[in-house]
Amino acid sequence: MERLPPLNAIKAFEVAARTGNFTLAATELGVSSAAVSQQIRNLETWFGKQLFVRSGNRVALTDAGHAIYPQTARALGDIAAIGRRMLEGGLRTRLVVSEPFSLAELWLAPRLAVLLDAFPQMAIDVRVEDDPVDLMRQNIDLRISYGDYHYPGLRMVRLIHDDVLPVCAPDFWQRYGNDASSLADVHESLFIHTNWGPNYASHPTWADWFSASGGSRAPDPSHGRRVGLSSLAIVSARLGLGIALGQRAMAHGDLEAGRLIAPSSVSLRLGHPYCAFMPASKAERADVAGLVALLGAIPGKVHSGFPSGIAEKQT
Template sequence: MEKLPPLNAMRAFEVAARAGSFTLAATELGVSSAAVSQQIRNLEDWFGKQLFMRNGNRIALTDAGHAIYPQKAHALGEIAAVGRRMLEGGLRTRLVVSVPFSLAELWLAPRLAVLLESFPQMAIDVRVEDDPIDVVRQNIDLRISYGDYHYPALKMVRLVHDDVLPVAAPEFCQRHGAADLADMHESHFIHTNWGPNYASHPSWADWFAAAGGNRAPDPSHGRRVGLSSLAIGAARLGLGIALGQRVMASPDLEAGRLIALSSVSVRLGQPYCAFMLPAKAERADIAGLVELLASNPREATHSAVVGD
């Protein structure tokens, strides 16, 4: 039998490399920083290589550490997965996905349904929450976020750079005719309040500017909602005209529940991105979901960029 490196030292190495700190690794492992440091020294002695460069409280992987980390992280992940399956008394894989509120129902759920066709025995845990989250401590397999800047230590995949366009229900259009949007009463516009953390989401003023106009409908005179998915839902119910995100509104547009009132659209300031631990990126269920989420990103023919 081949001689194996010490498992406890391997575990300390994987956590320290992922966390970028012996102190954070010690917290996760429930031991002292000195114990983590000693385990790393034991592993370095075993390999005969220096795995970390140490500069005070900061650490960084050496070339040898970079060469070893992916294999060790993957191996430990597989061992942990087997242990979880044994403890659960079955062979199911649990996929933990964290997503912002707006994306959960109209965008993520249909794609999870497709994923389950390939993995029918999979257990899925969808957590709806705003950034930032602690991917490691909350045991998140995949985090979906607006913007590519939230989690610089994780592997990032750009999924779709969405755009918005004016949409309304057929019934609304029948009641109010085919009047030009520039002539619509302000009470007919649905406004999305993105919240204080976002400055790059387009407004009705941005859309009118992209369409060659200068109108700026007053949100206080129209309908206001706190989620982009609610804006689409309100438009579907005939409550007004929304700037609907294309990736969320597409099913309603294709089914005829909503009508696009113009071909002009405005691009969001940031893309939607998927974040994951590097050690989990090759897992079949995670890779499959990322591929589904990144598929069919439809760009508008006429678009303007806001907030880039």
């Protein structure tokens, strides 16, 4: 057998490179910061290369560190996957997907249905949770997030950059819009406002929409209907509870089926794209790559079958 580098040092290197911090690496590994530093020194001695540039508590990979990180992460991920499969009693792969609450029902579920239609025996675990999550510790294959800034150490693929537009039920518009009125005539109480929460400041509001459409109206959220999820805003609009600024990707199915209509074509782009994050060791797996391709597909193409080449990758 070829000479191997010290495996404990390789593990310490992978965690330190992923977290960018020896203290965080020590916490994850259950050892002291000094022990992590010693393992890194051992590995640097073994390779004869400096792997990190140290700046206080933070560390950054050198060129040599960047050169070996992808392979070490992939190798450790493969070893961990073997262990999980054996403990589960077989070699069957389980796809673990983590996503925000707002994407679960209206956006991810239809795409998972396409994936499972092609591979009905695939085991999938869907976890709904807020950022940040620890993909390595929680054994997550794929994390979907709003924005491209949450997980700098992981492989990232930009999926879609969504926009919002007014949506409501046909009966609602016939009743309150009278099929001829503009949105400027809709009563203040009938607007659905999405409360994105304290962590988000880049989502457009009704005031932004009216400004973009050439108006000056600014509906007061305290006088209308407020919901805490973008998906709930769409469901509320579908049920005739008001008119919402709905995300196009989430409302697509309802718009296609006629359950929702868009009284105006004016739309506003969200502040950030939705992105997929995955450990480098899992990015080339057929099920992971296949789902990423589906998530980035044009909404109208989702139900017409797999994007080209996905089925052929599955083994």
